[in-house]
């Protein structure tokens with residue numbers, strides 16, 4: 001089997017999807033896991049980007065159906081800006097589309113700055129903007145788990161195949177979650193689902209950004225990665241792409257295997 005075929009299999013990517021069917025299955029999955037774990041719903045950070053808009057709407061649909069079936073469940077949407085977020089208007093539009101049971105706001109700037117200051121005092125220099133960016137993602141994870149703990153809700157992660165393939169997320173940051181309803185989807189398949197759900201165009205045509213750096217606010221994922229989502233999606237759906245781009249995706253896939261596994265243990269073989 002080629003590496004491409006192995007990746008497609010490991011990440012459960014389908015070459016084509018039926019949007020309606022995917023929505024139904026993913027909402028059913030959220031409902032079934034919530035019931036099985038006897039938890040009280042879900043919590044998710046809403047950034048104003050495509051992935052959290054989609055996962056948030058699926059979560060809201062799931063809890064509404066659960067309640068209609070007599071199971072008490074709630075969805076908590078959390079805004080987690082670092083100071084003032086440049087695309088705050090998109091986040092507001094995402095919240096209006098999701099219509100979450102509860103919307104909360106926790107600004108992560110103060111705790112991240114306090115944390116960075118303590119690290120500086122300890123190691124003797126200012127941490128890099130890159131590492132501080134990962135600390136922002138991890139602070140968001142901590143807030144979501146705090147809210148999840150207080151409300152007996154599960155933390156949703158927005159990881160999907162076009163991120164998983166390159167490990168383009170912060171380990172134990174946005175990669176830290178209990179349930180990942182978008183798993184297996186490419187970026188454009190996620191867009192199809194949002195379209196089917198009636199989301200405003202602006203939210204699914206928006207340029208994807210991790211928006212983690214002080215020095216480069218709103219930097220596009222594609223600029224940081226040096227690979228386009230269109231190439232990632234083409235690769236994931238089994239198409240043949242430029243050989244250099246394919247090599248770069250596969251190199252990143254192999255290098256980021258540790259992020260798709262549990263912490264490596266003495267009995268593990270996958271890394272050998």
Ligand SMILES: Nc1ncnc2c1ncn2[C@@H]1O[C@H](COP(=O)(O)OP(=O)(O)OC[C@H]2O[C@@H]([n+]3cccc(C(=O)O)c3)[C@H](O)[C@@H]2O)[C@@H](O)[C@H]1O
Pocket residue numbers: 134137167168169170171172173174209210211212221224255258
């Ligand atoms: N082989 C290995 N086996 C086990 N562990 C290994 C390892 N190599 C590194 N590590 C560990 O992993 C750490 C590096 O991983 P990590 O901390 O995640 O950091 P890293 O992968 O270097 O950076 C995260 C990347 O994801 C991007 N990101 C983050 C968050 C959100 C989004 C978004 O799209 O919204 C994108 C971000 O822009 C950046 O490019 C190392 O410091 C080390 O602790």
Ligand SMILES: Nc1ncnc2c1ncn2[C@@H]1O[C@H](COP(=O)(O)OP(=O)(O)OP(=O)(O)O)[C@@H](O)[C@H]1O
Pocket residue numbers: 044045046047048049050051052053078079080081082085140158174207208209210211
């Ligand atoms: N400013 C923020 N406020 C709340 N949650 C955030 C914020 N930034 C990131 N997150 C959380 O981290 C997740 C990962 O970010 P990521 O950028 O991959 O997704 P997105 O912003 O939803 O979509 P896109 O990839 O299109 O930008 C988000 O889905 C969201 O749950």
Ligand SMILES: [Mg+2]
Pocket residue numbers: 047049050208209210211
């Ligand atoms: Mg984003």
